Amino acid sequence: MDMLAEPLQWALAAFVGYLSGSVPYGLLFARLFGLGDIRKIGSGNIGATNALRTGNKTMAFLTLLGDVFKATVPVLIFMPYGVTLAAIAGLAAFIGHCYPVWLRFGGGKGVATYIGVLFGLSLWLSLVFALVWIVLAYVSRYSSLAALAATLAVPLAALMLGLPVVALYTGLMTALVFWRHRANIRRLVDGREGKIGAKG
Numbered sequence: 001m002d003m004l005a006e007p008l009q010w011a012l013a014a015f016v017g018y019l020s021g022s023v024p025y026g027l028l029f030a031r032l033f034g035l036g037d038i039r040k041i042g043s044g045n046i047g048a049t050n051a052l053r054t055g056n057k058t059m060a061f062l063t064l065l066g067d068v069f070k071a072t073v074p075v076l077i078f079m080p081y082g083v084t085l086a087a088i089a090g091l092a093a094f095i096g097h098c099y100p101v102w103l104r105f106g107g108g109k110g111v112a113t114y115i116g117v118l119f120g121l122s123l124w125l126s127l128v129f130a131l132v133w134i135v136l137a138y139v140s141r142y143s144s145l146a147a148l149a150a151t152l153a154v155p156l157a158a159l160m161l162g163l164p165v166v167a168l169y170t171g172l173m174t175a176l177v178f179w180r181h182r183a184n185i186r187r188l189v190d191g192r193e194g195k196i197g198a199k200g
Contacts, residue, residue, distance in 0.1 A: 009081065010088055017074040017089035021096025021113060024103055025066030026051045033059045039106075047108030049143075067097060067112035068119065075120025083121070087169035090117035094173050098180055109180040111147045114173055118154065121166050128157040141195040144184040151177045 026046035030038035035054050038046055042053035048064035071093040078085040097113040099105040118126040129150045136146035151174040158167035178185070187193035 009085055013074070013078050013085045013089040014092040016077065017071075017092030018096040020070045020074045021093030022100035022102060022107075023066070023070055023096075024100055024107070025070065026063040026108070027103070029059045029062050029066070030054065035059065039103075045108055046103070046106075047110075048112050049109075064112055067108065068116035070097065071113045071116030072119045075117055079120065083163075083165050086121060087165055090120060091169050091172060093117065094176070098176060110173070110177050111151070114151060114154075114170075114177060117170070117173065121170075122158070122161070122163065124161060125154050125157055125163075125166070125170070129154055137196060142188065142193055143196050144181055144193060145188055148178060148181060148185070 024046050026038050026048065030036065030041075030051065033054075033056055035041070035056060038051060038054065042050045048060055048067055051060040051063040054060065071090055074089040074093050075086045078089045094110055094113050094117055096107075098107045098110045100107045115126065115129060118129055132150040132153045133146045136149045137143060140146065151170075155167045155171035155174055158164075158170055184193060
C-alpha cells in the first residue's frame with residue numbers, strides 16, 4: 001500500500017496541474033468579449049501577448065491573470081504535501097498550457113504560466129525572474145530575449161538558494177520555453193525579431 005502512495009500522489013498532482021493549466025483562457029475571454037477565435041489573430045497564439053494584439057487591453061489582462069494563476073493554484077494546493085508534489089503540479093500545469101488536449105495540443109509559449117509556477121513555489125525566484133526580465137527588456141528591447149534569459153536564471157538561482165528539486169523542475173520548464181520560442185530564437189539570431197514598442 002505504502003509503495004503505491006507516492007506514484008499515486010504524483011499522478012494526482014500531475015492530473016490536477018495539467019487540467020488546470022490546459023484551460024485556454026485567451027480563447028475563452030476572446031469569445032466572451034466578442035472578438036472571435038484568438039487563434040486567427042496575430043501570431044495565432046492563445047497567450048496574453050497575442051491577446052493584446054486584439055486591441056482589447058482588459059481581455060489581454062484577464063488572459064494574463066488566467067495564464068498565471070492556473071499554475072499558481074495547483075502548486076499551492078499541493079505545497080502542504082511537499083515541494084516535490086507542488087513542483088510536479090506546476091510542471092504539469094505548464095505543460096497543460098503549452099499542449100492543451102482541448103486544442104489538439106496547440107497552446108501558448110508558457111512564460112506567464114512559468115511565472116505562475118514561481119509564485120507558488122518561491123517568491124524569491126519570482127523576483128529573480130522579474131529583475132532579469134526587466135533589465136534585459138530595458139537594455140535589449142526584445143521581450144523574447146528577456147523571457148528566455150529570465151527562465152534560464154531561475155533554475156540557477158534555485159540551486160544557489162539550496163532548492164535542488166525546484167531547480168530540476170524549473171530547469172525542465174526552461175528547456176520547454178526555449179523549445180516553444182525556437183522561432184523567436186531564429187529571428188533573434190537573424191536580427192528579425194520585433195522589438196518592444198516597435199511599429200509594424
